[in-house]
Amino acid sequence: MIITIATVVIYVLKNKREQDVNATRLDSFINVAHEICTPMTMVISPLEEMLGDDNVPNEKMLQLRQMHKNSVRILSLINQLLDIRKYDEGSMELRFVETDIINFLMGPIELYMQTAEHRAIAFNFRHAIGELPVWIDRDSIDKVMINLLSNAFKYTPNEGAIEVSVDVGIDDSEAGPLHNYVKISVSDTGKGLDDVDTDRLFDRFYRAHNDTATKTIGMGIGLNYSSILVKMHHGDIKAENRTDGSQGSIFSFRLPLGNSHLKPEEIVSSEEVTRTHLERERSGIELSELESKRSSGSSIKVLVVDDDDAMLNYIKESLMHSYRVYTCRNGSEALKMTLSHKPDIIVSDVVMPEMDGIQLVKALKGNSLVSHIPIILLSGKSKLQDRVLGM
Template sequence: KIDKNQMHLHCQETPLKDFLHGIVSLYRFNAQERNITLELKEDESLSSDKGKLKVWIDRINFDKVISNLLSNAMKYTFDGGEITVIIGKDEKNATIRVEDTGIGLKEEKTDRLFERFYQGNNSSGLHIEGTGIGLNLCKAFVEMHGGKIKAYNRTDGIKGSCFEVSIPLGNSHLQPGEILEEEDKKEQEITKKKVQANRNFNILIVDDDSEIAQYIKTELSDWYRFERACNGKEGLKMLLTGKYDLVISDVMMPEMDGITMLKNIKSNSNISDIPVILLTSKSEVEHRLEGLRRGADAFLAKPFDMEELHILIDNLVDNVRRIRGKYSGAQGQKAKIEQIQVKGNNDALMERVMKYINTHLADPDLNVEKLTEEVGISRAQLHRKLKEIAGVSAGEFIRNLRLEQAARLIEEGQINITQVAYSVGFNNQTHFSTVFKKHYGMSPSEYAETKRNEK
């Protein structure tokens, strides 16, 4: 597109620090894995107006420039090193420097680094492969913005390289067609409809990196409502006690990782229908495989593209809408266990199953073996049928109905919690409290208190 003059800029005024903060945040995960210090700073030229420097850029294409420079810095910096992105300005230009403590540049003429397909000399012996396209593309995008890019070895006595981008302040250097002051009316209408349609969807971000969560919130808060949990344990509790339509979760987290949380989500009938997007690094193949086994709905590799995440969320949200429209009224029958109606070819089987369970719900000896004897099919067949119809195993099906009945009795408040446990087939009060908390995210007494407060 660039070669054929088919690449067109759509520039808008952009707070430079906020823009760079979002991109830098996406590299923190890999930096932390390699013990690399990654910082974003402002130099002395911005001491009088910290955080207020604005530039006119095509955000999508300028993102590619910074991402490429950070990618290269990560590639050529050893573990335990430092990468610093420094913002500055002079009378006419804003400047962005990406400094690292890597292997430095061996080229006598560093301009050659920006030639297409040129392979630098500094990667010899490091087994680092490149195409020679990235820096050439950076140069093209920077020049389209009326700016310049250069590379040199650091001059502060520290070994490493520096790539410096400068772009003119203001927008007088841009053509009228390159300035995007307001969106096209049609796009505005589409965006407005999306906001109205999706803002009622709650998304839980589970990530111990607050900057990643904040970046997602900042970029997509016009479309969705976001809340954050710091780890899988906290995220699971929020899912069990609140109402969420989708989960975006990191894999590597303290206390409870993303895979374990995913396993708990998909095995709990209260929240198993919530779509889960897992954020992984490209190298975490084993985590992807385990996530697939546990029922992850989508994966996104860090650093990820925000537009890709937005499309992914939209698709999963649309799926949720279709499913809810198709099965509306079929869920949420906790208070009507006796009146459960299951439609379809499995009516007869489910009627027998429900009749027996409702009759023997208080019997602590009610188990899968007795249920299979009553309905007249093998344990394997019953397991397969219930997986097909209800999405859980026969054992989980019995346990879930017991807990839902217990929740209804606690909410009614006519008998105490000990009596509730016995009435749904639990002889051991401690065991009842443990499985209840796992299912609802709070103990029976906390559940009772919550329902009293709601009333």
């Protein structure tokens, strides 16, 4: 009896210690992620401008596209970390829309067609149904597929085979949402999984114990993140070795059919206004009025506030061809500049010395002479309380 109690205590303490270590590790990653966000924006934005330039030679365009693709990939990994923190805090929300899953899956599949051809990997998409409506958060399922396909190509040797398949089924053991389901699988011809891996692959920061895994760079969050997103869809996800005589593994996840399991506020229509337009509307900026002033030849004054010189100069150079741009390096300078020059709009960073962006907003909104001026806050912070502070 004493031995049993001692074993339980040791297990609890070990589990608690592991959770503390993972929490500390996540905090460290997120702190680094916030620092990387601004430099990555400085890389991606100029690249997108160059990609839109018709005068760039074709051979350079191919290099630029590769640079852009990998830069966006880094930013996607950063966003995964931030999303995991939102999930842990209970503030992560999904928006479900009815989607033809067959057509939708072609998007992430096409991203790997060129890689498959280059490495002589047989890459197939098997589905017996031509069209299948499923209620999903499109961005989330796209990330799940990218993670699973990325893993499959990472661990599959050249001249191997990868297959994405879609099957519909009924699970009589399930009385909940997964009674009627769609199953999406990604199979490969890699080394397969160790028995210990299949139980822990979806744990946060866990990485498989095989030669290929030790040679590849990763944080061990991709599968955990995918598991979170699938579970938020009321689905399940698993990993197993192939049983058809071929070496390799199969990662599959199931999603419910229909939308009776969803809350009314989680359901949106495909025609709904995009997030970008929503943010513009909420900001209170009269864009039509600004465009009117711009087209009539009037000079619109924009005040840009940021303590990062690279970001400050980039925003200034991006706007100076169309607007009269003023710059400041902290909220205190910006407050004085606003009172003296009365800009039409202010674009400000949040974290700055002397007076930060939130303090600047409060100071401006408390002054009747400048309280009408719209303000756009730029920040890598995405927590709900951070957004509320900026409103």
